[in-house]
Amino acid sequence: MDADFLLIRQMKQGDEASFDVFVRKYYKDILNYCTYHYPDREYARDITQEVFVRFFSGLSGYHYRGKTKNYLYTIARNLCRDYLKKMRETPVEEWDACGGEGQKENTMEGVLDKLTVEQALKGLSEELREVIILYYFQELKLTEIGDILHIGLPLVKYRLRQAKMQLKNCIEII
16 A cells, blocks of 8 residues: 555544654655745745645545645645735835845855846746746656646646746846
8 A cells, every 4th residue: 555545544543643754754845845936934934834734624535646745735836826926915125024035145156046046937937937846946757747737748848848948048148
């Protein structure tokens, strides 16, 4: 049997240790995903915790289909979208006061590289940016990306190819 299936069954039966094992198994991947969407690591941690809260609150109705990690990514993606909508409605001065300045790098070169990549990613549409983040930063397979985004494999390949071309052009300009 699949380890996730057994883990979820144990969690549904109330085994506290299995909740801890589940979080330890997926926390880092979900946190990394959220961090790519936000420069503020603390807020990325908050979103990551919210992903697990939402998963556990709906656990009784969850039916295991072999793609638990993809389901967690879907929850994270929805929470990230909600946050971005909220940020668009928040005045810039208020966002800066909340610590939205991001993390500081030690070296100037590191800062410039990070800014270049962030700027290039911001130039992509949301659907292209999502594919790039899942493929390069989360190191997911194309089929997994399709499952998470609820799109077919050919469309994933197309978006990845388009995103690469746009990023190349954007970075050459910068």
